[in-house]
Amino acid sequence: MTASPKRLFAISLEEIGDRPKFSWQTGHGTHIAAAGSLNVITIRNRQGDEIASIPLKGPCLQMSWDKDGDTLAVITEKSNLVYLWSANSQKTNVIDTPAKDYTTVISWSKSSPILAIGTSRGNIILYDQPTAKKLPLIGQHSGRITTMAWSKDNLLAIGANDNRISVMSSNGTVLQRCDTTDTPKHLKFSEMKREKRGTYEESTVSAVIGKKHLGLWTVGDSNNNAASAAGSQLFTLNFQDKYGDISDYQWFGDGYIMIGFSGGYFIVISTYHKEIGEELHKTRDHKGYLSSIAISTALNRAATCGNGGIKIHELSDQYVIDSIITIDEGNDNLSDIG
Incomplete structure (x- = not known):
């Protein structure tokens, strides 16, 4: 150590x-x-x-x-x-914003100076910073926007408490939608491990569904009806009850996901179709709770935060604890790391 x-x-x-x-x-x-x-x-x-x-x-x-x-x-x-x-x-x-309701979430594009703004009534405003133009997209969802994320391909994924996820282009055109069993949170774009790459650089949408499930959804080519239909279904991963609720998760490497749980555990899974759902690694890092995960691919390190402080692991071998950071102000109310 x-x-x-x-x-x-x-x-x-x-x-x-x-x-x-x-x-x-x-x-x-x-x-x-x-x-x-x-x-x-x-x-x-x-x-x-x-x-x-x-x-x-x-x-x-x-x-x-x-x-x-x-x-x-x-x-x-x-x-x-x-x-x-x-x-x-x-x-x-x-x-x-031109909306008469409240803003609930914001997200910057990964490839252009566009800020997406979600509201309490399911509306979206796309703000182009160089021109200061606002594109209001009214009624995209029937409930509060809870989460948004952009892909490297400049697609915007939107989740709301109407139990639905939608994906649109940067000009506001809706490409696909899928239904969920509960409110989606913590939307991310990444890429599942696969033998053949799809149309987009990042074609996988992931989200925490409710509190205990992780949903994966493949966004297909909007010009390909077969791909669009295949991408309309959400694949849901379930986990052991003793882990508790999902606190946080991060993608890393070639389609791997590290998932942290309120019970103090974190696990690593692969999204390769022959391994999906299998736990490749499991550790109980914190005896009380785990609240957040951060990953640095440059340092090849992962960090978890919870009661007892912050623990840093090697990404190549998550069983190895590289260091433990204790917080002078106290280790029992840690909520987030980055």
């Missing part, structure tokens, strides 16, 4: 309040944004110096950096406003 990573700095509850949220800058990775119950976002560099402070008109609901890390988007509870902070100018622009 190697020595614990060096602590750089901490942001106290006195500075941001309780119920903290954070978001690491994409691309450059030199800034971190954090917010809490004091309704202010602080943006710090790696030395802990404050770069900017953004006052909010309500509790922070979500923060998200664009693909290059140039713009931080923020939404707050029970509001239709979106805050856009520029890392270049260090100025904040507040946009008012």
Whole structure:
């Protein structure tokens, strides 16, 4: 076991309040944004110096950096406003969405400067940042938008509490839909391990369905009727009851998924059709609970967070614990890592 990573700095509850949220800058990775119950976002560099402070008109609901890390988007509870902070100018622009309901989730495209905004009544707004144009897509779902994710192919997956997932192009054209047995959460795009690649670079949509199931759905070529029909069914994975609820999951490698559970366990599964559903690895990392998972392919490491601190594993051998990080402020209320 190697020595614990060096602590750089901490942001106290006195500075941001309780119920903290954070978001690491994409691309450059030199800034971190954090917010809490004091309704202010602080943006710090790696030395802990404050770069900017953004006052909010309500509790922070979500923060998200664009693909290059140039713009931080923020939404707050029970509001239709979106805050856009520029890392270049260090100025904040507040946009008012045309929807008359509340924003519930935001997601930046992986390949273009488009921000998708989901609302409490199932509407979607696509915001083109360079032109400041807003494309409202009314009635995409009949319930609250709960989760969204973009693919490398610039497709947008949307989940809502109407128990449905839809996939649309960046111009708002709906390509496919599928029904779920419960509310989808934690949508991600990736690629299942397969012998022959499909039309898209990332053709697999995954989501937590309810609390205990992981759904996988293949998005087919919209011009191919057979592929479209094949992609309309959701494949659901079930797990042992003793694991508890799904807390988090991450894709890595050639179609592998690491899944963390509230009971303190994490498992690794393959999405290859001959192995799908089989547990390739199982470890109980935390005796009480596990709340979050983070993976760094550059460092070949995976981290889990729960009571007892943070445990870092080698990706090539998850049984090996590389280091354990204990938190000076306490190890019993850890909720997220990244």
